[in-house]
Amino acid sequence: MPTSALFSSMTLRSLTFRNRLWVAPMCQYAVEEKDGTPTPWHLVHLGSQARGGAGLVFCEATAVVPEGRISAWDTGIWNDEQRDAWAGIVDFIHSQGAHAGVQLAHAGRKASTYRDGAGTGTMPESEGGWQAVAPSAVAFDGYDTPRELSVEEISQIVASFGVAAQRSLDAGFDVLEVHAAHGYLLHEFLSPLSNKRTDEYGGTLENRARIVLDSIREVRRVAGEDVPVFVRFSATDWVEGGWTVEETATVAAWAKEAGADLADISSGGLTADAKITAGPGYQVPFAKQVREAGIPVSAVGLITDAAQAEEIVASGQADAVMSGREFLRDPHFALRAAHELGVEVEWPTPYVRGKWHR
Template sequence: MTLLFSPLSIRSATFSNRLWVSPMCMYSAIDGVVQEWHHTHLAQFASGGAGLIVAEATSVTPEGRISPRDTGIWNDQQQDAWAPIVQAIHDRGSLAGIQLAHAGRKASTWWPWADQQGSVAEADGGWRTVAPSAIAFEGFAEPVALDAAGLERIVEGFRTAAQRALDAGFDVLELHGAHGYLLHQFLSPLSNRREDEYGGSLENRARLLLRIVESVRDVAGSDVPIFVRISATDHAEGGFTVAEAAIVAEWAMERGADLIDVSSGGLVAHQKIDVHPGYQVPLAAAVRQDGRIPVAAVGLITTAEQAEQILVEGSADAIFAAREWLRDPHFALRAAHALTADVQWPSQYERARWR
């Protein structure tokens, strides 16, 4: 048995393998409601052998969406639309997760293939964005700095969304604290210039994230795994650092998180990243702290052998992949074939198992 295809248990969840589908935005929702596209898109990964499928960044409030086409889970209609997708994933033998998110100053933007880019004006269906401080992301509209009441609405939004996700049947809750979105904006001194208890020191900059972890754990109880995705570095001078990320990860674990999903970047447009296969794996290893904190690695992980080696060398406990699943929705089955791992295949695909 390979490490990649060995089971992993976290709280009451047991993942059949450690090759998972990372959340990827599809920009195909209507009023935050998932469509048939999402059903087919996510269910196919379960047929392809994924141990866990985490649905895309799903906003906890209307103004938290990255674009007007992003998914949400702040009302009954959205919750009800997610439920059959979760059931389809379960029916095919995988576990289902959802990434709960708020885009902050990077909200109200055009989707990638729109005719224009940048912020969506209110006249075109956009909205005024919020952030830790009134500092715009390069090329986007200036946000409004959140006041005390606004912060409480954010915490309550995550809490309520977590309950809705559980009611829809999701097995795992992931909190999005990466890629320059709201919780990451609070963590980084490049976007957080507050002078209250949510700004300044690392403890203060992490306060909102940690409050949300505690609130979501209260909703989730003792059985449901909670993941936290972080950007372990901003790839920019004066930004959030790997050393700080390791500290925040430990604090999050103390407050109820179970695994840290380690990514990087996304906070500023002037970031400088050396992108190459596995380029974020060393960040995961640093946050993992020699096995003290469970982590998942992500970032141009494209082959079975590469994924297996990451686990063997102790850099991570699980693997999230994204683009490779888009290229091949049966990535896990192909990886099992490449590693000659003896895993359960769908009966319909059994003829492709060995030859």
């Protein structure tokens, strides 16, 4: 039987993943009641990917406070009703042999937007929207200008990450991820394009990274010693004068010291005019560069077939692969990848016939 790096186990703290092919967080914009509570859609969506063989299934960017949602149709984990709804979903993910991850998020200046097909730009308060907040009063292209956060409000947001982390643990989540990518609040602090502050949260790299590291420390404090904590970074803004992969590697090393176990490396999202050169595995070199700073990494970005994912892990470019759109196209991507690589893995009993060609 062939050996496979992709389908080898991986241990972080007390958690051992059955493989290294994981589901990336993907926003669903499917909370029709607009109350942040996950629905049967989320159960089927995430549960099917767990059933399909993924080692770790991440839910979508999940807001730590109501105003931290990207849109009114997003999930949250700021109250007990949401916690309890997530618990049933997590239980099913576990029943399929996968681990469950939650991406704790605050959308910052990219909050209060419409979902696709409902409108464009910022959703006004008259339609259920709200005032977005940010490091500085600098708008994302096509959105309303956000309100600059006070130092006291920044401290409150850090505390909110901790409270949300506790609810996530109570719901049964195995992995907690701090979302500092894709142009949302923590990324906005990191990038000099969106952070024009002159206090302890602006200017130098240490100051711009302060809220990210404080949030990681707070989540680690709540998580204790056994639960893995990830942090997602956009490795570059793809814009001159913006956030760079070299800065990402530096802050990722600081994040490890603050309690992060793995850096989940993506890119972009801060500006609408970024010129991104996309292609198969186009973000993998960023993951490799950050990994050289001494922290385990996962790679994402147009990773769509088994051989490609296997090579990324086997060559040491990343410790794990996260796939998004491929799991949307095929929730059983992990089972298919194992089959294509000739690796024997456990299939759900009702699906065992799917292993056979005849």
